[in-house]
Amino acid sequence: MDREKQETFKRYRGRILGLVIAAVFSILFLTIGFGYTVVIAIFVTIGFLVGKWIDGDLNVSSYLEAMFGKRQ
Incomplete structure (x- = not known):
C-alpha cells in the first residue's frame, strides 16, 4: 500500500x-494584505533563482531566448 x-x-x-x-x-x-504578500512572493522567487544558480541549474540564456527570441 x-x-x-x-x-x-x-x-x-x-x-x-x-x-x-x-x-x-x-x-x-x-x-x-496584498502589498506585503507581493513583496514576499518576489523575495521567494529571488531566493529560488539564487538557489538554482548556486546549484548550477539556472540557465538564464534559455529563459531570455524563450522570452525575447525570434519566433518562427
Missing part, C-alpha cells in the same frame, strides 16, 4: 504543491 501512495503522490505532486502554495498565499493575503 505504501508504494501505491508514493506513485499517487508522484503523479499529483504538481497539483498538491500548487494547492499548498495557493493556500499559503491566500492566508498571507487575508492576514497581512
